[in-house]
Amino acid sequence: MKGLIDFIKAFNYKDLLTGLWVTLKEFFSKNVTEQYPKERPELYPRFRGRLTLLKDEEGEDLCVCCMACVKACPTGVISITADKKEGRKTRFPAKYDFNMDRCIFCEMCVESCNFGAIGLNQEFELAQYDRKDFKFDKEKLYIPTPKVEYKK
Amino acid sequence: MDYTMANIVIPSVKILIVFGVVLLTVLFLTYAERKVIAFMQVRLGPMRVGPWGLLQPIADGIKLFLKEDIMPTKADKLVFFLAPTLSIVPALLSFLVVPFGSETTFFGLLKEPTKMVISDLNIGILYILAISSIGIYGIMLGGWSSNSKYPLLGGLRSAAQMVSYEVPLGLSLVGPVLMANSLSMNEIVEAQKGMWFFIPQILAFLTYIACAVAETNRAPYDMPEAETELVAGFHTEYSGMKFAFFFLAEYANMIVVSAIAVIMFLGGWLPPFAFMASWGIPPVIWFSLKVGFALFCFLWIRATYPRYRYDQLMQIGWKFFIPVALINIFITALILVLKG
Numbered sequence: 452m453k454g455l456i457d458f459i460k461a462f463n464y465k466d467l468l469t470g471l472w473v474t475l476k477e478f479f480s481k482n483v484t485e486q487y488p489k490e491r492p493e494l495y496p497r498f499r500g501r502l503t504l505l506k507d508e509e510g511e512d513l514c515v516c517c518m519a520c521v522k523a524c525p526t527g528v529i530s531i532t533a534d535k536k537e538g539r540k541t542r543f544p545a546k547y548d549f550n551m552d553r554c555i556f557c558e559m560c561v562e563s564c565n566f567g568a569i570g571l572n573q574e575f576e577l578a579q580y581d582r583k584d585f586k587f588d589k590e591k592l593y594i595p596t597p598k599v600e601y602k603k
Numbered sequence: 604m605d606y607t608m609a610n611i612v613i614p615s616v617k618i619l620i621v622f623g624v625v626l627l628t629v630l631f632l633t634y635a636e637r638k639v640i641a642f643m644q645v646r647l648g649p650m651r652v653g654p655w656g657l658l659q660p661i662a663d664g665i666k667l668f669l670k671e672d673i674m675p676t677k678a679d680k681l682v683f684f685l686a687p688t689l690s691i692v693p694a695l696l697s698f699l700v701v702p703f704g705s706e707t708t709f710f711g712l713l714k715e716p717t718k719m720v721i722s723d724l725n726i727g728i729l730y731i732l733a734i735s736s737i738g739i740y741g742i743m744l745g746g747w748s749s750n751s752k753y754p755l756l757g758g759l760r761s762a763a764q765m766v767s768y769e770v771p772l773g774l775s776l777v778g779p780v781l782m783a784n785s786l787s788m789n790e791i792v793e794a795q796k797g798m799w800f801f802i803p804q805i806l807a808f809l810t811y812i813a814c815a816v817a818e819t820n821r822a823p824y825d826m827p828e829a830e831t832e833l834v835a836g837f838h839t840e841y842s843g844m845k846f847a848f849f850f851l852a853e854y855a856n857m858i859v860v861s862a863i864a865v866i867m868f869l870g871g872w873l874p875p876f877a878f879m880a881s882w883g884i885p886p887v888i889w890f891s892l893k894v895g896f897a898l899f900c901f902l903w904i905r906a907t908y909p910r911y912r913y914d915q916l917m918q919i920g921w922k923f924f925i926p927v928a929l930i931n932i933f934i935t936a937l938i939l940v941l942k943g
Contacts, residue, residue, distance in 0.1 A: 467908070474643045474907045484647040 513568035687848035690741025746837035757836025774928035792871030861897035
């Protein structure tokens with residue numbers, strides 16, 4: 452008789468019922484799946500996307516070419532050519548080249564900037580079909596990354 | 604009602620309806636399985652084919668139908684070809700005696716009501732046990748004729764498992780048969796008017812559920828398939844439509860054992876309480892709801908429990924389920940005799 456009781460206990464019926472309860476609870480709980488191309492993920496404001504150049508209200512570059520970002524960048528992907536023009540006290544970037552190839556999205560450049568002239572945007576679909584598309588010049592840095600749709 | 608009508612037309616129509624409904628249910632049971640398990644794992648499951656992935660089983664069917672049919676060179680050609688048929692035909696034949704409801708006039712098409720069962724055999728439950736045993740041959744022969752080690756192991760395991768679990772399965776059905784004093788499915792259901800048999804026969808009911816899961820090769824007793832150790836067990840070498848037949852047979856068997864559980868223990872097409880009979884819900888709906896719930900339990904169990912070890916499986920079968928089923932028969936018989 453004791454053997455029989457031990458044998459029935461060996462079934463761990465309490466554990467079996469607990470297992471069923473857990474799966475039933477999860478059955479009615481909300482799914483965590485995100486239908487990615489249809490549903491976009493909700494990004495936090497601190498998300499570190501692609502580098503962008505910012506402008507002030509008059510459409511002038513905020514950048515004064517202090518080269519802090521160039522020095523701060525651990526992978527050296529930013530290069531700036533400074534220039535002067537009339538009606539502007541500070542220098543302005545004639546060329547601002549950004550090479551996303553080697554960018555590690557560390558946000559060091561943005562933190563080093565004293566003028567709030569650059570920022571990382573919310574873009575995360577940064578894959579490209581060609582390596583040359585990773586090279587951003589000044590004009591391309593203002594706008595969102597252009598998407599190339601390839602057809603079969 | 605003349606002879607042709609009663610003996611040819613009505614049975615043929617019934618067969619067509621049952622065949623169509625069963626195959627559709629089997630198709631969408633695969634969908635339901637993926638969906639239920641996905642929800643239990645906090646996923647979404649198939650979503651891309653059709654709204655909510657509803658056309659997924661049809662897409663799967665088309666894919667399997669168009670696939671190349673590969674036959675291993677060293678396989679026993681005839682047996683290899685025969686095995687899937689041997690496993691699906693008994694599964695579908697079992698529906699011959701399953702009563703889906705009490706009586707119907709096919710929405711007033713017939714003058715006299717006819718029974719909602721293709722053939723009301725007076726040995727219905729015996730017939731199902733006999734037929735479903737044949738299904739094992741399909742799996743065994745499929746595993747044997749593939750001439751490959753994993754299918755062979757799967758086939759051997761399934762033979763041992765099914766022979767062991769056939770015994771407590773049959774024994775657990777003796778209790779309700781004793782109480783109903785009949786082997787006919789219709790009469791067993793009618794006998795449950797007062798109380799469903801799963802209350803007095805709770806031991807038999809639990810034994811039946813456990814053995815039914817083992818009998819249909821479902822998790823946690825899916826020894827013959829055991830993806831993690833035997834690749835896919837007996838159907839490793841099968842592809843295309845032959846594989847689909849094995850797959851359909853497994854799901855059809857699930858529906859058969861659920862239907863038997865509902866008929867023998869859960870009052871068949873009867874409503875849960877006597878006063879609900881006046882609500883005007885057709886018996887067939889009650890029956891479908893109960894079978895649907897039983898099928899959900901199958902999927903629920905699969906999503907919850909890991910696989911048993913092989914020796915544990917055999918130990919439980921012979922040392923626990925068979926004695927329990929025998930004790931249940933003894934108690935039931937004793938009480939029935941004392942009551943006179």
